Amino acid sequence: MFNAQTLELLISSFPKILVYGLKVSVPLALIAFVLSTVIAVFVAMVQYAGVPVVRQICRFYIWIIRGTPLLVQLMVAFYGLPLFGINANPFLVAVIVFSICEGAYSAETMRAAMEAVPAGQLEAGYCVGMSYMQIMWHIILPQAFRTAFPSLFNALISMVKDTSLASSITVVEMFTRTKQIAGQSYNYFPLYIEVAAIYLLFCTVLTFVQKKGERRLGNYGVRK
Amino acid sequence: MFNAQTLELLISSFPKILVYGLKVSVPLALIAFVLSTVIAVFVAMVQYAGVPVVRQICRFYIWIIRGTPLLVQLMVAFYGLPLFGINANPFLVAVIVFSICEGAYSAETMRAAMEAVPAGQLEAGYCVGMSYMQIMWHIILPQAFRTAFPSLFNALISMVKDTSLASSITVVEMFTRTKQIAGQSYNYFPLYIEVAAIYLLFCTVLTFVQKKGERRLGNYGVRK
Amino acid sequence: GCGAKKSDDHLARIKEAGKITIATEGVWAPFTYHDPDTDELVGFDVEVAAAIAEKLGVTPEFKEVAFDGGLTGVSTGTFDMMANGVDVTDERSETFDFTEAYAYDHAVVVTLASNTDIASFDDLKGHTTANSAGSTYEAMGIEYGAAVSNVDTLGETMTLVLNGTVDATINANTSAQDYFNTTGTTELKVAAVDPEVTKYAVPLAKGSDNDSLREAINQAIADLRAEGKLAEISNKYFGADITAE
Amino acid sequence: MALLEVKNLKKSFAKTEVLKGIDLKVNRGDVVSILGPSGSGKTTLLRCINFLEKPDGGKLSFDGEDYDLSGISKSDIAAIRKKTGFVFQGYNLFANKNVLENVTLGLTSARKIPKNEADEKALEVLKKVGMDGYTDYYPSQLSGGQQQRVAIARALATDPSIIYFDEPTSALDPQLTSEVLEVMRELADEGMTMIVVTHEMGFAKEVSSHVVFMADGNVVEEGSSADFFDNPKEVRTREFLRLTEH
Amino acid sequence: MALLEVKNLKKSFAKTEVLKGIDLKVNRGDVVSILGPSGSGKTTLLRCINFLEKPDGGKLSFDGEDYDLSGISKSDIAAIRKKTGFVFQGYNLFANKNVLENVTLGLTSARKIPKNEADEKALEVLKKVGMDGYTDYYPSQLSGGQQQRVAIARALATDPSIIYFDEPTSALDPQLTSEVLEVMRELADEGMTMIVVTHEMGFAKEVSSHVVFMADGNVVEEGSSADFFDNPKEVRTREFLRLTEH
């Protein structure tokens, strides 16, 4: 299985696979990561503040999304939408579904992080005359985000790999691209190892960015 | 697509799918969860204690495993082992690979939870004459486990769904079973919705067990 | 465009749009795959579908998608049709309306060349096979009393046979031959051929909306067959004509 | 006329009544010390009059306006809070902001004062508490006494009519305590109105104009600082003063 | 012969020398108070002699055995720790164990004493600190004073030759402080050997037999308790005593 011909295949396919990682998998994961974080912050805030009805809706959202497979969510969104006359771009649908799905997980992370900010921070904000939203924006969210950051980044790293599910809705990303190439020669195994190595490369870069980011966000003078 | 015939299909397939959930997906996830937790505790402890060389090995393990897709890990294990003359049972391979993969993620969770136990707990243990391992066992690990429990359970809920990847190494679990049934009539969509509902059922039960478990583990008299 | 009232007839809508969307996997040689040299989507099904589109007077627009997604998309109208060596059974005909067959195939049993236990489908009883979940071949394996394992792709199935993990695999004769040709393996052989014929046809969503489209595709297939075009494509990819029964 | 007057303030948690009808009057320039055993409701009283807890009943008149404590509107709460300062026992400095930002945030964000004006004001009050050399330190980099002085500066920056202190020195060691008490003494001398919950008898005796002694949710005794310490009338007061003199 | 004698103990963190060569001698039955300003190295001293920090150099003789502080073996550390007790400023009770388990764990787990014997011993020491009614409470359900008394019971349970206290009352309010000091006074009366880092001048004066005053990593002055307070020799000592009398 591992001979000169395989080596040649690996070399020639490397750029082809890589380009789909850079063009599809990574952008998909990154955009969805940003959007999911926005969703997570909103959903976490609603629960933190205990907004009556909206809170229940958010719990329902988290329950449904965490309880069902991402693949099915993707298919429901992509093939279900046309039933309502909406013909969306598959990449767009993938971005939205990944954002919504990851948003549910990250919302729980953010909520826990917000609850870990001491209540005194909120009270002190009130006592200098700030409004609830001002306190959220300047005090609670920055501190919660710092706490949640490593977990959120972990989720991003997972998501880069999960993008392969998008093949069910016509999005050809890095993993499907690998299958295409492997399908030409039936030489799946070496190519799968190759794509794993490329994922590893991306994840190493992301881990590095995470470390930098953690330092950038600062730990507010706390010695570690 | 949704007609009387589909309804009949859904009803007749329900027990068939469910039984594969109870027989394969859930046991696979549960066994792997237990084993991965054992791995996680070990790996987290090695890092917490800063054991020289083993610590580097553990970091390497975490880096490789989190950086590569579970699917490829499964295939490397399953198709790679026979190259060394080992013909393992696919379910066993799946259990091992899921345990090792989840172990890497959970190790990070456990490590963070151990680091969150105040240093004074360790020092107080030394001061009453306990050994390092006694302190770990009686003091640090129970407290860390309590903190990590919700995250670990989240991972379990994800894993129940991820078991579907085991199909690539010949393990027929709930999702593959659904594909089999759908393949007879090519009526994928309704059956996918059905299997999603069954996943949701399992996850609801697990969430309930988690709540009970959290209460059982106790919060050591801390008022919430 | 949005807002404008859409025609109730699928064929009319396709003609109006000037294109037909065709779902295909793109990872299954020689039916639908990427040419190793040009990287273009090619294959028997791809060329047949393109020829059909030409007959309809529209441009083919291929959508590469996983098998389950492709069929789902056909049933919901996301794709107009699928060209992916979809084989017809009675049960599937209740979910989709199939056109006339454009190719025929036979199921074969593939084993190690050294295998002497299996010489017919009946010999499968008590042996292990591997196939993708939901495929016709999986059902056959079960029917003949084999213990069937599931994997995703043909390459994986063959690997399992080569490894000795399973005793045999059932697959389309066409696929098996292509695998032998592409990989040049001599360790495998066709151990048995099923006399029953497998029909490859185009699945369309159920409903009278599709009547005229099905008619048009049937006509296109008949014309292409009469013109010798189908045989030409078949010879190009299989080195044999599989388009006549 | 009194700056702040509380009448019949009541507050229960679940079944326990923590404040059983408190009356309190503070004139401009007063320094009122609140003493009392642990659990008597001192903190709860301060928190109620700044609405960190929702009072169950009572009247408040503040700066000439009358309010019903149990039914007060959000905008009234916001208005009152803009005229008061609060110094917590645990400092509660904003952990993600440096010293300067901690002091300016109440100005720039809550009062929309331009940044340069806010910085100027912040430096002025930080100087007053001797912390102007630490503007870019984060709270975690400061000692307890330094944090508490920044917290006082934060309260001062908004030019409040009154500042509430809840045991401002109880988390500090003796030396840091002296630093903070010194700052408070200066504020008193400058005529700042203050209510101070404290265990520091020395401070209560020397600095405050009035002393209120609470026990079990009631005001047991109150009076001028001199009267209270030299001539306590109630048995409970005497017992308390004896105990804290260990 | 001294129970514990430290000679020329040195300890640095990174570049800063925190202990610059400390000598300390404690006889059986002594109660030694260690005083000194914040940052003088008092906590570090206690932590070094119980090996919670690794000393850089110095000699220790303990219970008749001599050790080299910088090169002491793990088994010697374990042996010494089994004869000592430590009471932390922040209590450090085991959060996942109830009061009884907190006290018995050092017996059952570290010393393999049967559970029923350990329980008996635990009840005895809990009674001594007045906490025998709280055996099944968790630390988080107790007030600071109660927690500190349990911490003392935990240290007592193993029958140590000496107990080290690091500011045992500084996190407590005046009333809780009295409770804990009362327990320590009784221990002293019973002849327990103790080293107490404290800011409580009253305690140091009345209870301790010796006082050590530290500043900047050095012992500035030491002597009998009476001598030290009535007749301090060093300028720094006098300055310190004046400051803490605010």
Ligand SMILES: Nc1ncnc2c1ncn2[C@@H]1O[C@H](COP(=O)(O)OP(=O)(O)OP(=O)(O)O)[C@@H](O)[C@H]1O
């Ligand atoms: N959020 C709460 N829920 C329930 N009970 C509370 C709450 N806050 C305070 N209490 C109770 O109210 C009583 C008064 O508490 P408060 O903190 O006002 O006392 P304090 O006089 O400030 O005491 P200390 O001197 O210890 O600070 C106590 O018995 C306390 O347990």
Ligand SMILES: Nc1ncnc2c1ncn2[C@@H]1O[C@H](COP(=O)(O)OP(=O)(O)OP(=O)(O)O)[C@@H](O)[C@H]1O
């Ligand atoms: N782990 C550490 N790393 C670096 N410096 C430290 C560490 N622990 C203590 N120090 C420094 O050593 C010096 C002495 O600290 P130590 O805690 O022993 O003082 P202390 O006399 O107990 O003070 P306090 O009365 O405030 O408790 C201080 O300057 C402190 O900042």
Ligand SMILES: [Mg+2]
């Ligand atoms: Mg209070």
Ligand SMILES: [Mg+2]
């Ligand atoms: Mg100290």
